[in-house]
Amino acid sequence: MSTPKSAANSAQQAVTRAMFDEVMVPNYNPAKMIPVRGEGSRVWDQADTEYVDFAGGIAVNCLGHCHPAMVSALTEQGNKLWHLSNVFTNEPAIRLAKKLADATFADQVYFANSGAEANEAALKLARRWALDNHGEQKQQIIAFTKGFHGRTFFTVTVGGQPAYSEGFGPKPGAVEHVAYNDLEALEKLMSEKTCAVMMEPLQGEGGIISPDQEFVQGVRDLCDKHHALLIFDEVQTGFGRTGSLYAYQQLGVTPDILTSAKALGGGFPIGAMLTTATIASHLKPGTHGSTYGGNPLACAVAEAVFDVVNTDEVLSGVKQRESMFKKLLQDINDRHNVFKDIRGQGLLLGAELNDTWAGKARDFLNAGADEGVMVLIAGPNVVRFAPSLIIREQDIIEGLARFGRAVAKLAG
Ligand SMILES: Cc1ncc(COP(=O)(O)O)c(C=O)c1O
Numbered sequence: 480m481s482t483p484k485s486a487a488n489s490a491q492q493a494v495t496r497a498m499f500d501e502v503m504v505p506n507y508n509p510a511k512m513i514p515v516r517g518e519g520s521r522v523w524d525q526a527d528t529e530y531v532d533f534a535g536g537i538a539v540n541c542l543g544h545c546h547p548a549m550v551s552a553l554t555e556q557g558n559k560l561w562h563l564s565n566v567f568t569n570e571p572a573i574r575l576a577k578k579l580a581d582a583t584f585a586d587q588v589y590f591a592n593s594g595a596e597a598n599e600a601a602l603k604l605a606r607r608w609a610l611d612n613h614g615e616q617k618q619q620i621i622a623f624t625k626g627f628h629g630r631t632f633f634t635v636t637v638g639g640q641p642a643y644s645e646g647f648g649p650k651p652g653a654v655e656h657v658a659y660n661d662l663e664a665l666e667k668l669m670s671e672k673t674c675a676v677m678m679e680p681l682q683g684e685g686g687i688i689s690p691d692q693e694f695v696q697g698v699r700d701l702c703d704k705h706h707a708l709l710i711f712d713e714v715q716t717g718f719g720r721t722g723s724l725y726a727y728q729q730l731g732v733t734p735d736i737l738t739s740a741k742a743l744g745g746g747f748p749i750g751a752m753l754t755t756a757t758i759a760s761h762l763k764p765g766t767h768g769s770t771y772g773g774n775p776l777a778c779a780v781a782e783a784v785f786d787v788v789n790t791d792e793v794l795s796g797v798k799q800r801e802s803m804f805k806k807l808l809q810d811i812n813d814r815h816n817v818f819k820d821i822r823g824q825g826l827l828l829g830a831e832l833n834d835t836w837a838g839k840a841r842d843f844l845n846a847g848a849d850e851g852v853m854v855l856i857a858g859p860n861v862v863r864f865a866p867s868l869i870i871r872e873q874d875i876i877e878g879l880a881r882f883g884r885a886v887a888k889l890a891g
Pocket of ligand 1: 537593594595596598627628629630679683684712713714715716740741
């Protein structure tokens, strides 16, 4: 029989960062401070120190913290109906699916709870579609090195960073990788055995890498030629992040399956897989599912986020903010010469460190936090910015002034 824990461990005890190391599985190593509240693009920690938030919960908080439209959708739904499971459907889920279908190439939507789950559904659907239409030999899934698609065993295997997928036993098979933007390599690998190609229309975690226009078109053409499905993982690029509802809408290439999460819920966990009715028909009742997928609270919040984000005002505002960010980052670089490239689209931006600072992106993140600004990294060489899509001009100016001071401290 286990011994009861002491009264000192009661819920009344002050919460400290040291307790994290004690009671949480050590797969994360969060910052030393604990944020306790947020408003717009500002966050306060336990000591009431204030931060400008350019991290946005890793490209999630597209309307900043506690946006009134989201708070009211959540409280309103919270007083009506929280959960049913998929034995029943619910109004928010149907309304959200209709809005997503009307705004994209897709006819039908499957709801999940995260990006990885949306991608897991996409990959399973592609395999089932290929089996039904072409037989057992059509299994190959091709993805790209440095790509990131989540942490379930299937999605992490399809992701192009072996360090994340190794050490867990036998991986799901028939998954292969080529370099992003290398159309020739893809062409060599593809055949009638290819079931699907999965890609991000701008690699996020891999270092903010945009695809060449000819590459994306070439991938689409190769998929058509070999009767393979093209899956766009828009978990990070989607929901306004690059200045259109989805990034594919600026690329002139339409995928067969698209996945969305992160900004879709603006901070409430939700994921979605969007596709055509013909492809969707292969996920017949019972083939796939989730207890929480399409939860009314999540869908009500996502609907509120959709109504704000999918407007000309917000989407064109993303482009204006992109220019401002890039200009101010360039000013910092003119003073301190630390970046060799400032890139990205919309408000998914990366500043790649030059050779003097190679491998030190985390030092910039830490120095930023010390000056009161939250930034992200994308690999060891890139400082990443994924703020709220409606961040105020004065928050961009103040946050980058703080980041500039952090860079000055590091670079002198
Ligand atoms: C492109 C992409 N796909 C999938 C995921 C996984 O999403 P989640 O962490 O919600 O499972 C991420 C997360 O960073 C991502 O950037």
